[in-house]
Amino acid sequence: MPFARHKGTALITGASLGIGAVYAKRLARAGYDLILVARQADRLRTFATLLTNESGRSVEMIAADLSNPADLVTVVNTLAMDASVTFLVNNAGIGSFAPGTRLLDAHEAEQSIALSVIATIRLAYAVAPGFAARGRGTIVNISSMAAIAPEYVGGVHGANGAFVLALTRSLHHQFSRDGVRVQVVLPPVPTARLQGPLGKSNGQGQRNIDIEYLVDAALSSLDQGELVTMPYLPDTTLWTSYEHARDAIATRLSCVTPARRRRPR
Ligand SMILES: NC(=O)c1ccc[n+]([C@@H]2O[C@H](COP(=O)([O-])OP(=O)(O)OC[C@H]3O[C@@H](n4cnc5c(N)ncnc54)[C@H](OP(=O)(O)O)[C@@H]3O)[C@@H](O)[C@H]2O)c1
Structure with a gap:
């Protein structure tokens, strides 16, 4: 038996494991049918069957590599044509870190950008106009704390996260007045990925994060209308x-008066 009133369909990328799988469980319980996306069909199928049995919801799957343009188009078209979709979670991503002065392999960097940047924007753009026209819909984008300080992880992980945040x-800004809820998590x-002194000073050992807590906190913050959610930041006044x-810098975005800090020689 379904747990809650039907709320439409949620499409979740990277839904077979980790954070995406927790979103799938929570959204099924909250009353959404699901479309799960990941590359490995077998793992996806096993998880989809489990979720159907647990939740009673309709659970479909699309086996797709979102860094592959042809696969991405398949998912984009599904989203654009399926008016039952009311929730998108852009979660699929790979940790593309590079320690020290090493540069990430260029191909690996491109794959990672294709997944975290190109796929995220294509999927968001596939749903946003329909959500706005229908006056409801939710887009949750998974970023990373590295978005705030990309230099401490190297590679493109932080840069991808910064793109997703922006x-x-x-x-x-574009769609909230039309009833579209948007959140970045x-x-x-x-800790093992942090470089230099931060790697030692930030530490709480090598523990993995509690992804159940992460998703529950993020969904609760979404319900409260929070745009940017950092469930593990202990002191929110830092973010404020x-x-x-x-905001102060934003008021000067198009200031054309030279700052005159440096005098021409
Ligand atoms: N966990 C953390 O500590 C942490 C920290 C900071 C940011 N994040 C971000 O949170 C998101 C989820 O992380 P996670 O740790 O939960 O990941 P995860 O456990 O490694 O799971 C990744 C999911 O994405 C799918 N996936 C990977 N590459 C894909 C591709 N090219 N196309 C489609 N699906 C793909 C995987 O399935 P297949 O392999 O079958 O495709 C799997 O379902 C990522 O964007 C990550 O950067 C996580």
């Missing part, structure tokens, strides 16, 4: 100060 702000970076500074 994109989410733009989507919110920033999970913490695994950051946002105030950002």
Whole structure:
């Protein structure tokens, strides 16, 4: 038996494991039918069967590599044509870190950007106009705390996260007045991935994060209308100060008076 009133369909990328799988369980319980996306069909099928049995919801799957343009188009078309979709979770991503002065392999960097940047924007753009036209819909984008300080992880993980954070702000600005809820979630970076002194000073050992807590906290913050959610940031006044500074700079985005800090020679 379904647990809750039917709320439409949620499409979740990277849904067979980790954070995406927890979103799938929670959204099924909250009353959504599901479309699960990941590459490995067998694992996806096993999980889809489990979820159907547990929740009583309709659970479909699309085996697709979202870094592959042809596969991405399949998912984009599904989203664009299926008006029952009311919730999108852009979660699939790979941790593309590079320690020290090493550069990430260029192909690996491109794959990671294709997944976290290109797929995220294509899927969000596939649903946003329909959500706005129908006056309801939710887009949750999974980023990373590295979005705030990409230099401490190397590679493109932080840069991808920063893109997702910036994109989410733009989507919110463009579509929130039409009834579209948008949220970006920033999970913490695994301590082992942090470089330099931060690797030692941030530490709570090598523990993995509690992804059940992460998703439950993020969904609760979504219900409260929070745009940027960092479920593991202990002191939220730090974020408030950051946002105030950002707002102050934003009022000067098109300031054309030279700052005159450096005098021409
Ligand atoms: N867990 C953390 O500590 C942490 C921290 C910071 C940020 N994040 C971010 O949170 C998101 C989820 O992380 P996670 O740790 O939960 O990941 P995970 O456990 O490694 O699971 C990744 C999921 O994405 C799918 N996937 C991977 N590449 C894909 C592709 N090219 N196309 C389609 N699906 C793909 C995987 O299934 P297949 O292999 O079958 O495709 C799997 O379902 C990522 O964006 C990650 O960057 C996580």
